[in-house]
Amino acid sequence: MSLFVIVGKNEPIFEADFSTSSTSTGASPNKVSAAEEGNAQLNQFILHSSLDMMEKAMWSSPYMNLRAIDRFNGHIVxxxxxxxxxAFLLLHDGSRGEESLVGFFKDVYELYVKLLMNPFCEMDRPIVSTSFEARVRVLEKRWLR
Known part of the structure; x- marks a missing residue:
């Protein structure tokens, strides 16, 4: 279970849910159980509440990678x-090492910079590119599985 969010100045601009539970079942993608919806909302709440911790950590660290900034019920942000x-935020279960997380963040950062170099892309606007999402999912498979 992993949830990745890119947060602009005021709001989330990209979200990718890497959990395998919704894709491994034979259910229709439009039908989501109440438990799965509750977990999705809880995960978003955990990431939202960790923004304060991120702001605190960013002033005390000279590095771009702020590492683990928050923990909740066995999940790490x-x-x-x-x-x-x-800000790039990743909520995960802690099963991956620091090297794979850093590699994932650096590769997504490279994709993000390439996206921003597009003259038709506006900064702090929602990312709706299916190509960007597909590439982020490839990086997730490469680094986080």
Whole structure:
């Protein structure tokens, strides 16, 4: 179970749920059980509440990778802060090592910079590119599984 969110200045601009429970069942993608919806809302709440911890950590660390900034019920929130102030947050179960998390963040950061270099892309606007999402999912398979 992993949830990845890119947070701009005021709001989330990209979200990818890497949990395998919703794709491994034979259920229709439109039908979501109440438990899965409750877990999704809890995960979003955990990430939202960790933003305060990220802001606290960003002033005490000179690095872009802020590492584990929050923990809740066996879940860990890792943060990566870009030079422009955009934050990458990853909620995971802690089964991966620090090297794989850093590799994931750096590769997603490279994708994000390439996306921003597109003259039609506006900073702090929701990312709706299916190509970007597909590439993030490839990086998740490469680094986090």
């Amino acid at each position: 890792h943060a990566f802060l870009t030079a422009g102030g955009t």
